[in-house]
Amino acid sequence: MDIIQSVEAIRNNHAPSAETGIALVPWTLPTIPEIPHWHDALEICCCLSGKGVFYFKNREYDIGPGDLVIVNHIERHTSKSYRGFTCSNLFLFFNASTIEQLDFRLLRPFLYDRDRFVHRIPAQLPVAREIGQLIARMQEELAERRPAYGTLIKSLLFHICSLLARHYDAETNGVWQPFYAKYAAVRLGLAYMQTHYRENIRLDDVAKAMSLSPSRARHLFTEVMGERFKTYLLHQRVQAAQRMLVQTDLTIEAICEQCGFQSASSFYREFRRLVNETPLSYKKRHSPPLLTATF
Incomplete structure (x- = not known):
């Protein structure tokens, strides 16, 4: 396991900035998972390359390029790369309060019924590709920091959460x-x-x-x-x-x-x-x- 990556994982230092409302963290999963943990922020993992696995309390999901994994901030989880298939990802972190300021109903995908919710969105679904493109756009805005980039990034975040709310409507409706x-x-x-x-x-x-x-x-x-x-x-x-x-x-x-x-x-x-x-x-x-x- 890469020492610096392991240190950063345990620091859990993924606090979203006030200006953009997000933290965007490139991350390669270790081959030996840490103990299950949680973050203060909500989390979306976008797999870029390789092959890995996410573990939740009673479920696990294999992930590959283009797959998304949705994680709330109260459910402990861990993850790893499969040996020989280094799994590189881009993690998007943001606070629930940022979403509530616009529309608390957009938190629906993160307030799920554990018995019904599927954390993984497969790459072949159009919504996974669209969200992946929006996250890539965030990365570009963070790199260029042109005027009003913080506001634009927040608008991209609201767009992502709106797509998630639509995707998970059946799973979250009524509960x-x-x-x-x-x-x-x-x-x-x-x-x-x-x-x-x-x-x-x-x-x-x-x-x-x-x-x-x-x-x-x-x-x-x-x-x-x-x-x-x-x-x-x-x-x-x-x-x-x-x-x-x-x-x-x-x-x-x-x-x-x-x-x-x-x-x-x-x-x-x-x-x-x-x-x-x-x-x-x-x-x-x-x-x-x-x-x-x-x-």
């Missing part, structure tokens, strides 16, 4: 509006967790942020996220630890404390269970090599 209301409530809890995961937070704290009872918050969280509050919080802390192990020179003990673990033993145990290696081994494997000065 998305009730789910949107539940998602809006859970999103308040997710925002609280993002700010306070370093602390010893409990479900009661998150329920208060959602203005719900703990029992209702627990049920709603599981329904929307597809996993329990404690499971999500644990993955959030481990993912933060992965970033800090690679990005900082902090000791493992300091990282343990800053990521909200109550003891070093629990940190080592849960990290190894989820990542399949120790924090120290992970840090050594993913940290960039030291540069040697030459005279």
Whole structure:
């Protein structure tokens, strides 16, 4: 696996810019997938070349040139290239709030029923080709940065989401509006967790942020996220630890404390269970090599 790519993946540094509303990230999938993760932004993967596979909780999809993969920001996923078929892609990241400002109904493809939704749009479909062309146009605008390029890129994003809403109409019709209301409530809890995961937070704290009872918050969280509050919080802390192990020179003990673990033993145990290696081994494997000065 390319070291720099691995570092960037764990940093999860794909924040859309205020000017364009998007982040466009060229990315080659590793041959060994990282642990399942999520991004703060919504995600569209456009495969450029090679062959790879995306893994979701109960599904997996082979991808090839021209295929699209649609990913929301609450469903954990991972991906890899098949050996001998290096899979290069262009990832489009954007915030749900950007779309809501225009028309919240365009979020329909990202508020899906996990039992019905198909994440992959095959290259042979006209909508995949059209969206691929729009993403390529975004890339050109970002490279040239001509006057009003930010506004034009946002208009391309709205066009893409409109095409997705039309494509997924049958799969999302009748289920998305009730789910949107539940998602809006859970999103308040997710925002609280993002700010306070370093602390010893409990479900009661998150329920208060959602203005719900703990029992209702627990049920709603599981329904929307597809996993329990404690499971999500644990993955959030481990993912933060992965970033800090690679990005900082902090000791493992300091990282343990800053990521909200109550003891070093629990940190080592849960990290190894989820990542399949120790924090120290992970840090050594993913940290960039030291540069040697030459005279």
